[in-house]
Each structure stands twice: as structure tokens, then as C-alpha cells.
Amino acid sequence: MLGRRVRRPCASPGLWYINGMLTRRSFIGASGMAGLAMATARCSNPQSDTTESLAELPPLDQPNGPLAQVAGDETYWGRVAARYRVTPEYTNMEAGYFGVMAAPVLAEFHRQIDRVNYQSSYYARRVWDDEFEAARDRVARFLGAAPEEIVLTRGATEALQRLIVQYNKLRPGDEVMYADLDYGAMQYAMNALADLKGVTVVRIDLPEPATADAVLRTYEEALDAHPKARLLLLTDLNNKTGLIIPVREITAAARARGVDTIVDAAHSFGQYELTIDDLGADFVGLNLHKWLGAPLGAGAMYIKQGRLPDIDRMLGDDGPLDRIESRMHTGTTNFATFLTVPTALDFHDSIGSAYKAARVRYLRDRWVSAVRGTPGVDILTPDDAGSVAAITSFRLHGRTGKEENQAIVQELFDRYQLFTVWRTGVAHGDCVRVTPALYNSSSDADRLAAALKEMAARG
Numbered sequence: 001m002l003g004r005r006v007r008r009p010c011a012s013p014g015l016w017y018i019n020g021m022l023t024r025r026s027f028i029g030a031s032g033m034a035g036l037a038m039a040t041a042r043c044s045n046p047q048s049d050t051t052e053s054l055a056e057l058p059p060l061d062q063p064n065g066p067l068a069q070v071a072g073d074e075t076y077w078g079r080v081a082a083r084y085r086v087t088p089e090y091t092n093m094e095a096g097y098f099g100v101m102a103a104p105v106l107a108e109f110h111r112q113i114d115r116v117n118y119q120s121s122y123y124a125r126r127v128w129d130d131e132f133e134a135a136r137d138r139v140a141r142f143l144g145a146a147p148e149e150i151v152l153t154r155g156a157t158e159a160l161q162r163l164i165v166q167y168n169k170l171r172p173g174d175e176v177m178y179a180d181l182d183y184g185a186m187q188y189a190m191n192a193l194a195d196l197k198g199v200t201v202v203r204i205d206l207p208e209p210a211t212a213d214a215v216l217r218t219y220e221e222a223l224d225a226h227p228k229a230r231l232l233l234l235t236d237l238n239n240k241t242g243l244i245i246p247v248r249e250i251t252a253a254a255r256a257r258g259v260d261t262i263v264d265a266a267h268s269f270g271q272y273e274l275t276i277d278d279l280g281a282d283f284v285g286l287n288l289h290k291w292l293g294a295p296l297g298a299g300a301m302y303i304k305q306g307r308l309p310d311i312d313r314m315l316g317d318d319g320p321l322d323r324i325e326s327r328m329h330t331g332t333t334n335f336a337t338f339l340t341v342p343t344a345l346d347f348h349d350s351i352g353s354a355y356k357a358a359r360v361r362y363l364r365d366r367w368v369s370a371v372r373g374t375p376g377v378d379i380l381t382p383d384d385a386g387s388v389a390a391i392t393s394f395r396l397h398g399r400t401g402k403e404e405n406q407a408i409v410q411e412l413f414d415r416y417q418l419f420t421v422w423r424t425g426v427a428h429g430d431c432v433r434v435t436p437a438l439y440n441s442s443s444d445a446d447r448l449a450a451a452l453k454e455m456a457a458r459g
């Protein structure tokens, strides 16, 4: 009897297993068959570790010693990396999309899925509320917020879209403002305010190369030029270049001019060390499934005490006006995701925010310092502390278009097995984003630097 052809994707884009054999899907990469041969060799070598076996490794010892010294200690970080089960088929330097769960977190997620499924609606009706509240309290503690200021969401998008469209102080004729580096979905939500509230939408472009002073000046000048502005969207650490802007100072400048800010902190918590107070903002949306390694579908909305009256209840929610929960109405949710959040925070704390931030910054600095100054390579973030964390984008000089940057991403993958991502929406042109994580090593950063030097030399 003829068997059915079983098609399943290999982790390398474009490559598929058909009945156990590798084939390719739709494209031949920039470096043609050589790249394919290398990717093929890697795909045929699946890992034997299981999540459960990695989760049973002894708990990590707390690092100790000066941050700068620990950040480069490959032995310690090798032990941390061993807690992540990631494909060996390519080197992922695109950790910006979402955070891989460490094995103990993934094992707990599996356990919670099983538990909820086992107890079924009894769990949802009798147990969930208390456990959800406990998870929320744990998140609030982590952020440095009061529990009543936090509601858990399925991600930053959900939180920020609600904050933007439910902000109720806008009047027809007012202006709202955002910048080129803000996230697309939030820009669209700000654009929607034109129809919803009769306001005028102002978009500004942030300077490049950026410095904290130049960015602050740009916002101050824009606010002065638009005295009717009443609401400003700010992205603390943007997804396009990795720049961290001086949110606290910009928020203070806006407040002094009667302008409220909504802060997109989707990438901030867990990538660098901060508390919610450090942002100085009254309205924040953030993610737990990026840099805190919680399961997908976990984020939070923050509304500072005293500001609830300025955010409407969500359409369709008739909950108490004085409770933040009425500003976010998700319906039946993935209970197991939120139940796993405390374990994700425990794992994060077992390393420590400061050490984790120092490590990802070290990996970023390692490739950036090796290529900065290389003719033909532009680095889009400055090096000063406070302006950058793990994420940094580069541009091969003058290559500002979509196809050119997609080709760079493809060549990095095909020729060097380095996975990165093309980013668009930067006023000065498209670019390629690089995001190392705790499962990367110094040698990954070195390989990337060597690849970029070769590519720049080839022109």
C-alpha cells in the first residue's frame, strides 16, 4: 500500500521534511545550493534533549561578582543556555519577536495545560479567580506597581490599543502625536483616533544617528510646534532599531505642556533593568512573553493610581468603574499561560535582572564593537548606557529599501546560518535587526561580526 506523503516543516525556512527527507519549499536563497547544503546538514541533526530532561537540571546558582565580569563568563552563561531547548539548525539572533521559554518554564506550562484540562470547567469556575489574582500580584510586585494598577492581558498590543482608544480626554480639534519608530499597530490605533474622536494626528521623525539629547529635543520642539497636542505615544525601546528613548524626561516635558503620554514598554521589562516608576508614565502597556520568557499570550496594562477615570471601560464591560479590570475584557482565556507567569518570573529572578541585562548587552556590544567603524556598516543605536539593551539594527550603507534588506537577511541565513529580521518604518530607511538572547554565546556574536565584515567588503 502506498503511504501518504507526510509533509512537516523543518525549522529552516523554505525547507520541509517529506516522508523524513528534506526538500525545499519555495525559494532558493541568495547563495544558492551552497547555502541549501549547509542548512540541510544542520536540519538532519535533531536534538535528543527533551524539555523534561533539561527542566530537571539542578537549579542555577546565582551569579556573583561585578556585572561586567559575569556578563562575559561563558561558563556560567553556558549553564544558563543549557536550560533552553532551541534548534541547532541555525543560530537565532531574532529574539525580539517573542522569548523562548526556559525548560523549567515550559515544563510548568505543560503541567498547567494538563491540570486545567483535567479539572475542566470546575477549574475555571472554582479555582481560576484566586490563582489569576495571585499571578497578577506577582507581576505587579515584579514591575514595582500596586496590584490595583495592573491588569493582565494577552500582550502589549491588547493593552496599548485599549489605552489609546479608551483614553477619554480628547476633544475634536485636539492633536495626538507619535513617531516613526513607534510600533505599527499602535500607530494605526493612534490614526484611528482621527475618526473616533475628531482629532488631528501628527507624526514626527526621530533623528538618526540618535542620541538621548537629540531625541528629547525633537519631542520638545514637536510639542512646542503643536500646542494643541493632548496625547503622545512613546515607545520606550522600539522594535525597529532598538533605541531606548528618555521616556521619563519626555513624559515630564509633555506633562508640563498639558500632554498625557501612553508608553509602549513591550520590549523593556526583562531586557534591561527598570521599574514602572522609572518610566514616569501614567499609562503603560507591556509584554511578559518577550523578555520575561512567559508563554505566548501574556502581557499587562498599567494605569497609575488616580488615572482610572481618564480611561473608559471597555465596550461591553459593565464592571466597577473603580477597578482596572473593567478597562480590559478578554473573555475566556488560556488559563495555563497566566498560571505559568510566576514560574517565568522565578526563573528570571534566579539569574537576576541586572545580570541578565548585562549579559544580553554584552552580546550586543560584542558584535557592535567589532563592526562599528567598518566601512559600509551603519549601526543605528548609540553605545551609551541607557540608550540601548540587547536589540540593535544595522544598515549596509545606502541600502535603505525593502528588497535590499531582505536580501541581507537571506544571505546571513543561507551563507552563515544566522537568523535575523528585516525592519521597515524607520524614516531614514529600512534596516536589519539583530537580537541576541540568553541561549546565544559570544561566538555567535563573533560569527555575526565576521559575516557583516565580509558582506560589507563584498559591497
Ligand SMILES: Cc1ncc(COP(=O)(O)O)c(C=O)c1O
Residues within 6 Å of the ligand: 096, 097, 154, 155, 156, 157, 158, 182, 183, 235, 237, 238, 239, 264, 266, 267, 287, 299
Ligand atoms: C514596540 C512594540 N510594541 C508592541 C508590540 C506588540 O506586542 P505583542 O504583539 O506581543 O502584543 C511589539 C511586538 O513586537 C513591539 O515590538
